[in-house]
Amino acid sequence: MATNTDKVDVVALHDEFFNVIAEAFPKLLHLHYGCTPASEDSRSLFGLVGRSTRGQLRLLDEMCAAAGMADWPAASHGLDLGCGLGGTSLELHRRYGFRMTGLNINRQQCGQARRRVDRYGTEADIAVVRGDGTGNPLRTGSFDFVVAIEIAFHVGRKDRLFAEVARVLRPGGRFVLVDQEWAEETQAHELMFYPERGTYERLAADCGMTLERHVDLSADVARWMVDYARMASPALSAATVLGIGLSGRPRLAWRFAKGFSFFNRFVLEDAGTRGLDVEGVGRWGAVRRLRQFFAEELASGRAVHGVWVLRREERSN
Ligand SMILES: C[S@@+](CC[C@H](N)C(=O)[O-])C[C@H]1O[C@@H](n2cnc3c(N)ncnc32)[C@H](O)[C@@H]1O
Secondary structure, eight states, rough: OGGGGGGGOOOHHHHHHHHHHHEEETTTTSSSSSOOOOOOOOOTTHHHHHHHHHHHHHHHHHHHHHHGGSOTTTTTTEEEOTTTTTTHHHHHHHHHHHHEEEHHHHSHHHHHHHHHHHHTOOOTEEEEEEBBBTTOOOOOOOOEEEESSSSSGGGSOOOHHHHHHHHHHHEEEEEEEEEEEEEEOOOETEEEEEEEHHHHHHHHHHHTEEEEEEEOHHHHHHHHHHHHHHHHHHHHHHHHHHHHHHTOOOOHHHHHHHHHHHHHHHHHHHHHHOOOTTSSHHHHHHHHHHHHHHHHHHHSSSHHHHHEEEEEOOSOO
């Protein structure tokens, strides 16, 4: 069946929307989900944005703790696969002194990440390289560890992604993956490819990596998602576009408005393919409903958001 978003390049429009967000908010560093512990599960709309940002840093705390990064040598060289705006590279360098290389497929995001790295004066320790995680230009065996936060669910050929990680890791190096697995494989457009349970451990084993630790963050991510769902509001979106326009950037405000429009249409179709009843709720209602659905799936344990700490064997066969 032909759909609205079939007629357009969904990946290009999705990238454009995130490029606009990156341009509009130069201080934004993270494009990943977050963790909200039960102690902070507020029903209040007040403090929503602050809670969301704290949640994103908490997800990094959980990742670092799961992998035991505090005990790794400061001289370690890490690859930040799908580095987005460079926030993870910056944070790992700031916390532990690691030398980092960020890799991203999106040219504009690479530029945005470089600008952020320059702003913090860390360009000597953090390189940003443009490339595809499923076939990258990086040297074999040149990294002590690889982190990948929420890139794997964007990649259809996860076998290639894992093979490339195994290739660039030194023997004994670690792959720290933060991502999702669902009860059954689920795809939305050519952008989201959620694998079924057990996929990451199997793919890792296929290329000589073994699971050292898995930490399930689903309950905390589900709580964070509830806030994320509440952020999908016409008033908040209109205020954002207006704010950008009033700050003297009318073209950017216009691109933002167009980006919202595409994103909502994309979500509406995604909700439809999952069989969610979004009849009569409007576009913003559909965004909320889809995010609530994610929260329910995570809270029920049907979907898992977690950290997989994988270790490349000392000797590959
Ligand atoms: C959800 S964002 C997460 C960004 C970043 N890891 C973070 O935590 O803020 C996914 C990122 O993966 C990047 N990406 C998607 N497919 C990729 C691929 N095949 N190779 C490299 N990067 C990719 C996107 O451009 C985007 O920056």
